[in-house]
Amino acid sequence: MVRAWFMDNETTDQRLEHHLNPPEFLNLNELFNNTGVEHFKINIATFQTDGVLEKIRKDRGYSYEDEIICSKECLQDYENKLKSFFTEHLHTDEEIRLVIDGSGYFDVRNGKDDRWIRVEVISGDMIVIPSGIYHRFTLDGKNYIRAKRYFVGEPVWMPYNRPSDDLQCRKDYLKKLETGFAAV
Template sequence: MVNAWYIDDSLREPLDESVKRSDRHLNPPEYLTLDELRRKTGVTIETVNVDKYDNDSDNNNIEEELAKHASSKGYVYTDVLDIHAERLDNYSEKLRAFYTEHLHSDDEVRLVLVGSAYFDVRDIDNRWVRIHVRRGDQLNLLAGTYHRFTLDVDNYVKLFRLFGSKPDWSSFNRPADEHPARVDYMSRAVKGF
């Protein structure tokens, strides 16, 4: 089950990895329901039964089943990102880039196949919300959402990435308030998503 909460953002960058990968709860913790998360950030989360994708010994069938899932949701391009020190080229550099606050021109949709991680997003009041995703959680960040990503203390996640068109890997670091995706996002935020 997904948990989301406001984080203690009193520590200033650069943060060491152990701090980035901790819960960073406020005292006392301030959780958000999934409905509050959607209304305050535009983020939606769906639970997907991923057991059928890894209990089959035929790897091609797994990829075929994942492709069917993506197609049923209207996504046309997919890939898998295996974030582990031994399996991801330029691991440290990529984690630093993922943790830099940024936005994209397209929605960011990720399904957790294995492991767990954190997505941090800014809410409509510019506060950081930490979303802890685990196996079977499919997260959808709207285009224009300021966000960042890091592993949790387990140091591993395998993500199925879904795209509405051929992926554009461009990211725009904050501030990018004049970017068309951000302008559209803020327009939607005013209306309550």
């Protein structure tokens, strides 16, 4: 079961494990209602043959896939890449990750008061971060994650660091915060 909780506004490297006993957890419905972030549990042992992931990809139009491994041994320019992943940013497209192995944290801003919500992801977690939401990523103390990345059409890799409130995707996201999110 994925865990999500409100955290402080710490700006240092969050790979430190000082948030393991957070005071205020959110369930998946609260996470979705506060942020629009969706979660799917995928069986890693059978995901290539059971049809569950294929149905999600078809329903949501995910036509492109690749894989990333974040570790000191596998990621070129490891320290700088992690710093860039941890810089608060948004994208014009959804960010979709399926964790195959390892673990890490996605931090997303809640809509009401701009507080950080930390979402722990482990093997089998598929997370969909909506376009226009400010977020960041970091590894946990294991310093390893292997994940599939999915996109609608050709991938758009461009992060827009905060502030980027003038982008249309941000305006659209804020409107959804007011009117409510609808799961696809």
